Amino acid sequence: MSLIQVDEARKIILGKISSKGVEKISIDKALGRVLAEDVVARRPNPPLDNSAMDGYALQWRDVQNATPDNPVKLKIRAEIPAGYEAKETLGPGEAMRIMTGAPVPKGADAVIMQEDTERQGDDVLVMDKAEDGENIRLSGEDVKAGETVIHKGVTLQPSHIGMLAVVGRSSIFVGQRPVVAIISTGDEVVDLDETPDGPCIYNSNGYMLAAQTRSAGGIPLYMGIAKDTEEDLMEKFKWALQADVLVSSGGVSVGDYDLVKASLEKLGQDMAFWKVAMKPGKPLAFGKIADKPIFGLPGNPVSSFVSFEQFVRPALRQMMGCADISHNTVQAKLTRTIRKKAGRLHFLSSTVSFNNGEYTVDPAREQGSGILKSAMNANGLLVFPLDATELQEGQTVNVQLLG
Ligand code: AMP
Ligand code: MG
Numbered sequence: 001m002s003l004i005q006v007d008e009a010r011k012i013i014l015g016k017i018s019s020k021g022v023e024k025i026s027i028d029k030a031l032g033r034v035l036a037e038d039v040v041a042r043r044p045n046p047p048l049d050n051s052a053m054d055g056y057a058l059q060w061r062d063v064q065n066a067t068p069d070n071p072v073k074l075k076i077r078a079e080i081p082a083g084y085e086a087k088e089t090l091g092p093g094e095a096m097r098i099m100t101g102a103p104v105p106k107g108a109d110a111v112i113m114q115e116d117t118e119r120q121g122d123d124v125l126v127m128d129k130a131e132d133g134e135n136i137r138l139s140g141e142d143v144k145a146g147e148t149v150i151h152k153g154v155t156l157q158p159s160h161i162g163m164l165a166v167v168g169r170s171s172i173f174v175g176q177r178p179v180v181a182i183i184s185t186g187d188e189v190v191d192l193d194e195t196p197d198g199p200c201i202y203n204s205n206g207y208m209l210a211a212q213t214r215s216a217g218g219i220p221l222y223m224g225i226a227k228d229t230e231e232d233l234m235e236k237f238k239w240a241l242q243a244d245v246l247v248s249s250g251g252v253s254v255g256d257y258d259l260v261k262a263s264l265e266k267l268g269q270d271m272a273f274w275k276v277a278m279k280p281g282k283p284l285a286f287g288k289i290a291d292k293p294i295f296g297l298p299g300n301p302v303s304s305f306v307s308f309e310q311f312v313r314p315a316l317r318q319m320m321g322c323a324d325i326s327h328n329t330v331q332a333k334l335t336r337t338i339r340k341k342a343g344r345l346h347f348l349s350s351t352v353s354f355n356n357g358e359y360t361v362d363p364a365r366e367q368g369s370g371i372l373k374s375a376m377n378a379n380g381l382l383v384f385p386l387d388a389t390e391l392q393e394g395q396t397v398n399v400q401l402l403g
Pocket of ligand 1: 185186188203205206249250252253258298299
């Protein structure tokens with residue numbers, strides 16, 4: 001097994017991951033999906049200059065000296081509800097009653113809000129001055145015609161969905177979601193409908209990796225548990241080929257029953273078996289079976305969790321055509337001094353908070369590869385660099401945000 005650094009392993013993996021195809025979907029299904037086209041506005045938003053207030057459209061020069069004690073009287077020519085355009089042109093000494101969102105009539109250059117006026121039959125008394133352009137939202141101030149409003153590769157959030165509707169798109173092209181087969185391994189691992197006696201444990205990795213897959217945008221295909229025999233492992237891996245990606249956990253280290261390696265060697269192409277210079281995690285298998293990427297993650301729950309975050313999540317995002325596949329990383333001030341040996345990069349389950357304009361990061365006290373509780377309570381992974389042996393309280397460090 002060759003020793004390799006985290007970044008290098010990730011680079012090799014991503015170099016072998018191609019994007020999946022695209023599909024057309026309705027925008028009400030598009031939340032969290034990755035846009036596969038540049039979306040261009042055909043017309044401006046707003047389409048016309050329009051009123052930001054309920055009030056009166058007028059010419060600002062007419063009311064430049066208006067005050068409550070010295071109101072200006074204007075003749076009301078017309079009424080413009082939202083969704084209608086005034087036919088007439090507004091002249092000096094005139095006003096038009098106008099509602100929020102209604103197009104500003106020709107000849108008007110300001111809107112005075114209703115609260116600064118008093119209606120008197122067919123006239124309006126204006127009690128305050130108006131600036132040139134006041135309360136007028138200009139055509140195209142949000143979006144110009146021809147503008148690219150959302151770029152290819154963006155993961156769609158609720159406001160993107162709103163913008164797609166602004167530009168009149170009911171359906172869009174997005175990257176297809178990869179189907180990810182999740183295979184757990186180990187004679188000691190049992191499923192949730194079994195009774196775990198003696199040394200048996202539940203298949204927590206299987207469910208966790210399925211959930212990580214889903215949160216990354218993939219579709220998990222839960223394949224259950226393979227026994228620690230080459231036959232069973234090979235059968236499960238072959239079955240899993242109906243998926244786009246294969247992810248296994250356990251059986252990749254150097255124990256007598258770690259047979260994932262042997263099985264993958266027989267089935268896979270270009271299989272790499274790495275010792276990644278990281279903690280938790282270390283053993284990692286990567287290659288392809290029938291051209292489908294396969295990841296053999298370590299079995300310890302936190303190793304499995306962190307390895308997915310470092311290697312599988314970016315790969316899935318790349319498959320979906322994501323423009324930004326890296327983790328959201330922030331710089332945070334460390335709450336206490338921490339130490340380790342040089343030689344491996346550590347990912348520490350941590351709590352990140354934002355106070356008084358800066359991030360602080362508090363690493364959990366217990367960091368074992370079997371302490372899933374610390375990972376569960378964490379919202380970030382503190383990155384303790386490979387060769388560093390001490391990070392001091394108050395020092396600024398990098399933290400990958402989870403979720
Ligand atoms: P292995 O790499 O197969 O030797 O597994 C390392 C450790 O992870 C052992 O303590 C296993 O019991 C545990 N482990 C392996 N697979 C799972 C799983 N699916 N769920 C929870 N723990 C597991
Ligand atoms: Mg095992």
